[in-house]
Amino acid sequence: MHWWLPPKASTFTGPIDGLFLAILIITGIAFVLVEVGLIWFVVKYRARPGRKAFYTHGNTRAEVIWTTIPAVTMVALGLISNHYWVQIKGRNSIPPNAYPIGVHAKQFEWQVTYPGADGKLGTADDFTVRNQLHVPVGRPILVQLSSEDVIHSFYVPQFRVRQDVVPGMDIKAWFQATVPGTYELGCSQLCGLGHYRMRAQVFVQTQEDYDAWMKQAAQEASQ
Amino acid sequence: MTHAAAAVDQMRPPFPAERGLDVYNKKLGMWIFLASEVMFFAALIGTYIILRFGAPGEWARPGIVLNIKITAFNTFLLICSSVSMVKAYAAIQDGDPKKMRFWLLMTILGGATFVGIQVYEYIHLIEHGFVPAGVREGSELAALVANGTLPAATMGLYGSTFFTMTGFHGFHVTCGVISMTYLYLTKALPGKYSKNDYGGIETVGLYWHFVDLVWIILFTIVYLI
Amino acid sequence: METAHKRPNYILIWVYLAVLTAAELALAFELPIPRNLKLLLLLFLAVWKAALVGLFFMHLKFEKWNLRILALVPLPLAVIFILAGMSEHIW
Amino acid sequence: MTSVAATAHGAHAHHDDRSFVRKYIFSTDHKIIGIQFLFVSLFFLLVGGLLAMQMRWQLGFPGKPMPGGGILPETMAPGGVILPEYYIQLVTMHGTFMIFFAIMPLLVGVFANFLIPLKIGTHDMAFPRINMWSFWTFFIGGLVMLSSLFVPDGAARAGWTMYAPLSARHDYSGASIGQELWSVSIIFVGLSSILGSLNYITTIINNRAPGMTWFRMPLSVWSLFITAILGLLALPVLSGAVIMLLFDQIIGTHFFDPGAGGQALLWQHLFWFFGHPEVYILILPAMGMVSDIISNGSRKPIFGYHSMVFAIVAIAFLGWIVWGHHMFVSGMNPTLGSSFMVSTLVIAVPSAVKTFNWMGTMWRGNLRFHVPMLHAVAFVAMFVIGGLSGIFMAATPVDMQIHDTYFIVAHLHYVLFGGSLFALFGAITYWYPKMFGRLMNEGWGKVHFWLTFIFYNCVFFPMHITGMAGEMRRLYDPNQYTFLQPLQPIRVFISISAFLLFATQLIFFVNFWWSLWKGKKAPQNPWEDNGLEWSLPSPAPHGNWERVPNVYRGPYEFSSPQVAEDYLPQYKKLPTDREPAAASAATH
């Protein structure tokens, strides 16, 4: 059992976990300030017979302070987040050398199409495998998402990548895995009664392993 | 333009703190209701605009499916009924209930005719094969789709948005006709409206003009563009 | 009961509306101009007509500013919504 | 102090000769309508809670027969074992009942109706008959929704957000009548809200008592006013959207059907364009009533009244331009995502103003911890947790990881239960005497408060952790995923806490009913408060005042040096006070 974000296995983990931590610190300060303040006031100012409360309608200076500080913090946070957002999801964020993989979602399975030997989708040597996503490590992967029926969502927690798969739209997402291993691809958008079991295995392999696997899988698929 | 004293409002304290909006409750209530109606039609019209903007292909050119002539006449009719409504309002402001009754009746007739023509138009369209789901198979319009006069890819959206928008507009007109008839029978005929009390006429008038206004927008974006 | 403002000439507004409608029809079906220009002109005419109805028939022109604001509040919201929905298709 | 109560109806044996039906069923009295809303929506709260318990059973003990589940039909839970299709119905109906039929009517239906005329000093709503219809359309909507649980192929099952095309096509969701009934029911709810809102707005604008200027209105009234505007403008959008959804379901239109050019994301835009203002509908009234209660409990004027008002307005306004934060990873234009992120983050600012002003109100106060005050302080403490977790999700890159996980579930329960529901427990206890003429039991109220506070945190705080670990929402059985299996002990802990939480609510239930008949008779002003409603006897009589009281000051004059006692009602005339200007409605 662990108490933090899932293990890190892609290049997005750096900025996203970093931002998460930063926000945790900011909100943590606000949290402590408020909760400790409340408890303190509750204890200190509880009613005592014969005492009258301090009659005041407010204090402009205090209010200005606690308006500006959050405002400045939030704008700064917005700018920083946006910086990473543009790198992760922005229009031109997909690295040009990204390796394309087609992912077609349907109730309730993932159909993964590999580009075959030529490294291009939409050619004759493409082949499709159910519920198995193999990717080479250390290389940007471009997933081209399409859906057969309803909205699904492509989610690999260890990669910090999530993208809804919307019927009628061609959506591209990208990521770059950094640690070889086996992970799980989940569907994180309610898509019907089988939503909970719409999962696939993700294999992050070294380039050689991947190439070997692909050769074999292509052969199996063509039979 | 105030006549708070005219439509004496039981709910209103004899001397209000501030004079609120200085508009009697019924009228204020109607304006507020119209604000929500704007949002309702914004949802329908917005949907139409967004769907058409992002449609997977050309939209059917105006005038092929829909009968523009008869609808243009209908538009004119609604404009007329709007002016007759405002004439009724002006008449009662001047203290002329007879004239008011006449104009109110004209408004009702205009509105009812509008609805009648729209029903006729719907029947006609459906006969030709234009339905909310798009184009009915084997119909006259299906032939036009087949020969390329109408774009197959967007006819489904066309049907959905057309019937929903005009249908809900028609529903609003019908409600207007019903409430005006009700007021005509229970208030106007018994002579309950006067120079000093015409809140009902003004309020229903506001609704009626709003419905007209919506039609003006709908006519342009649905029939002409 | 005050009628401080002069009552607008309703018949004149009616004529305006009728003429503008005729203009719209002519514009839509007779005038050989580029589609986008046509679209813009048509929308302009529609808004013009709507404004006439709002200002004179619904006598917004003669109401106090706070009632006018009430009437106008929803419009920017609607516009924001439509623009956001459309932006989906311009990227 | 000769209070205005002397002029109240009740004071001179007012003869109320309306028949029982007119008085309690088809009543047009705003107080009765508020009470009708109270009973019906508390019932729906209970329904929502029962659905949650079944969900928690499945999540804590997947595949085990549920105790008492044997009575459920085969199509839902054969032998008491919950089926996947039943689980998603549970999620959907739990969210739907809680949002549309419990919290929203409790806050708006009950308290807007009950409080607005009493607090601004008028006899009733501007349009009492429309007000009655607002209740009955809500009631019909509720019955329709309830009935959908019993139709053969089951209730709606696409989440309370009803994402299309899952919701639009029966072959995708596997439910037909249930889905349609959901749409129909929501149309009724929309109508009810619009009718109510239009009443509240008109009443507040036009029917305030003499001297009740805008900036002498209690914050509860301010927040209900702004909420009504949100409801007025947001619900029609939902109605429009749901009508289109219904058409897609029954007459074959293609609004949300990508196969024929419709757009799946369009539904989300429409839904959240309504949905985000909706969540502020669910929190603003709570904030307003909490402000009243905290000021009362602290015996101090509210800190920064004007900025509290502007913060309400700012939250409401910003609420219209943030809806896209629910759609960051939906495939929406990422540039749009950036602007939605910024506007969302900015909402922290007015929320900060509110939070710190509540604390400022308590600072150097003379705090009385009556039951409503306990709930109000808990509201502040818990809402802040929910609000702060909102900041994580507002940051787009972080949302990519936590969207649609239990982190979101934790957030929404912290703001909705920790926020709205705590405020409601407080508010119900606070105004109970004015509604029913009796006080709720203080001791049991405190027991209920503390147990709720503890178990509530045990239920929802751990959800942050499972969410961070990646546990997705709306999963029938998270153990399908190997990386979620180690979290099962947490889920068991949550479930057990949830059962205890539910059991604790029975204390409230019993207290509520018991006090109706056996509670201590309430004095006129049990909390020593300043609002106009306390100038009336408890319960407040039909028609409220014979002649509405004059208002001489703002609503929060606690511990004013002008008087010996530590409160100074709005309606109390001091020798130095002048009568409010008797502006005649007829003068222009």
Ligand code: HEA
């Ligand atoms: C009462 C209801 C309510 C309220 C008030 C809020 C308030 C907020 N919500 Fe929440 N939200 C919901 C109900 C609510 N929400 C629901 C039901 C969902 C899920 C819907 C679904 O998918 O089913 C949701 C989902 C949701 C999402 C989508 C998540 C996702 O699906 O991926 C986001 C994203 O931005 C979000 C953000 C916020 C923010 C920023 C606020 C802000 O308003 C909070 C502001 C408050 C504070 C920040 C705390 C007080 C301030 C201070 C103590 C000052 C100091 C603070 C700082 C300097 C940071 N909410």
Ligand code: HEA
């Ligand atoms: C205000 C709203 C509200 C409230 C109070 C609750 C209360 C609870 N919720 Fe819920 N929840 C939602 C709103 C709410 N929820 C929403 C919107 C969703 C998203 C739905 C979706 O995904 O579509 C959700 C989803 C949701 C999930 C996620 C399911 C999933 O994604 O798979 C879970 C899981 O544990 C859960 C659990 C609970 C529990 C254990 C409670 C407990 O707190 C319940 C305790 C019981 C009560 C509060 C009832 C007490 C009764 C009374 C007090 C009545 C007294 C009567 C009289 C006096 C007459 N909720």
Ligand code: CUA
């Ligand atoms: Cu596919 Cu959930």
Ligand SMILES: [Cu+2]
């Ligand atoms: Cu939101």
